Every structure is written in C-alpha cells, then in structure tokens.
Amino acid sequence: xxxxxxxxxxxxxxxxxxxxxxxxxxxxxxxxxxxxxxxxxxxxxxxxxxxxxxxxxxxxxxxxxxxxxxxxxxxxxxxxxxxxxxxxxxxxxxxxxxxxxxxxxxxxxxxxxxxxxxxxxxxxxxxxxxxxxxxxxxxxxxxxxxxxxxxxxxxxxxxxxxxxxx
Numbered sequence: 001x002x003x004x005x006x007x008x009x010x011x012x013x014x015x016x017x018x019x020x021x022x023x024x025x026x027x028x029x030x031x032x033x034x035x036x037x038x039x040x041x042x043x044x045x046x047x048x049x050x051x052x053x054x055x056x057x058x059x060x061x062x063x064x065x066x067x068x069x070x071x072x073x074x075x076x077x078x079x080x081x082x083x084x085x086x087x088x089x090x091x092x093x094x095x096x097x098x099x100x101x102x103x104x105x106x107x108x109x110x111x112x113x114x115x116x117x118x119x120x121x122x123x124x125x126x127x128x129x130x131x132x133x134x135x136x137x138x139x140x141x142x143x144x145x146x147x148x149x150x151x152x153x154x155x156x157x158x159x160x161x162x163x164x165x166x
Contacts, residue, residue, distance in 0.1 A: 007031060025064040029053055037061050054078075055155050059121060068123045070097075076157045081114060083151040084125035088135060091146040098146040099123060103139050106132065113137075117145055 008031050011018055022028055028035045029049040036046040039060040045052055056062035056078060062069035068084070070077045077097070085091065091098050101119030108114075112126040115137065123145055137143070 004030065025066075029065070037064065054153065057157075063124075070121060070123075071157060072154070074157055075154050077152045077154050079147050079152040081124040081126040082112070083147050084123065085146045086115065086117075086125050086127055086131070086135065086137070087144045087146070090144050095149045096146040097149060097152065098144060100142065100144055103137060103141050103143060105139060106137060115143075117143060119145060 004027060007020075011020075011031060020027065020031060028037075029052075032049050034047065035049050035052050037044045037052065037060070039058065044058045045056065045061045052061065053065045055076070056065055056067055056069055057076070059069050062078060067078045067080060090100070099117075099119040101117040101123065104116040104118045104122070106113055106115055109126060111128075113129050113132040115125045115127070115132075117123050117125060125145055135143075
C-alpha cells in the first residue's frame with residue numbers, strides 16, 4: 001500500500017511517459033491513465049481504467065476487476081459476486097437472472113466464502129461462512145445462482161476490446 005502511494009506520487013510528478021507492467025489489477029486501475037490487459041499474449045481490452053473496470057469485455061478482464069460477466073445476445077451483463085444468491089432449489093421471481101451449476105471450489109475471501117460455480121459461464125458468488133455451512137456447500141454440489149436484474153450492469157458487447165491498427 002505504501003509503495004503504491006509513493007509510486008503514484010512519483011508518476012504524478014513525472015512529466016514523461018511511464019510504462020508500468022503489473023499482475024496486480026489494483027495497481028493498474030489506481031496508477032494508470034490507460035490500461036492494456038493481456039490474456040495469453042493477446043490484447044484483451046484497453047482503455048481508461050474506469051471504463052475497463054466498469055465494462056469488461058472478456059471473462060479474463062472481468063475476473064481481474066472482480067466481476068462476473070455473462071453474454072446476453074448483443075449485450076454483456078456484469079455483476080459483483082456479492083450480489084449473487086446461492087440456493088439449493090431453483091429461485092422464483094421474474095426479475096431474477098438464474099443459472100444452475102456445480103461448485104468447483106470454495107475459498108475464504110475476506111470475511112466471505114467465495115464459490116467458483118461451473119455454470120454457463122463459470123460464475124463467482126460470495127456468501128457468509130454461516131450461509132455456506134447452513135447450505136452444506138462442498139465442491140461437486142449442484143446449486144442455483146441468481147441475481148436481481150437491478151443489480152447488473154448491462155452494456156453493448158461491441159465495445160473497444162483491443163486497440164485499432166494505427
């Protein structure tokens with residue numbers, strides 16, 4: 001944290017161009033004027049940090065900024081793992097988006113338990129340790145995931161994924 005603050009001050013005072021290479025999304029999003037995200041050696045997305053964080057174009061970029069990403073026709077839908085409700089039975093209600101899947105992993109994530117659920121696509125869900133225990137969640141268990149339609153960000157899939165040839 002202290003190093004990030006010191007580097008940020010140095011970059012603000014530096015009049016030239018600086019290239020920062022990092023695997024830390026927080027560094028990239030807080031220190032850069034523009035970010036370029038690589039995935040398997042190819043450009044996955046580029047743009048201002050706030051835009052990349054708010055509208056990821058690939059699952060790789062979404063994971064880096066802590067979001068779930070689902071393709072829905074000509075749109076992409078992004079939402080945070082903490083908005084996902086995990087249940088053992090299919091959820092009801094027309095305003096919910098829902099997926100059925102199998103738990104791949106459970107791991108501590110801050111004060112929460114983070115699930116990776118193999119659905120279509122793979123999704124992340126954060127829940128309390130008490131909820132994970134109450135639902136008897138373990139890898140391999142089938143679950144339903146749902147999210148309120150009002151908790152998602154919807155945007156066009158045809159955005160800037162990579163820089164144009166210059």
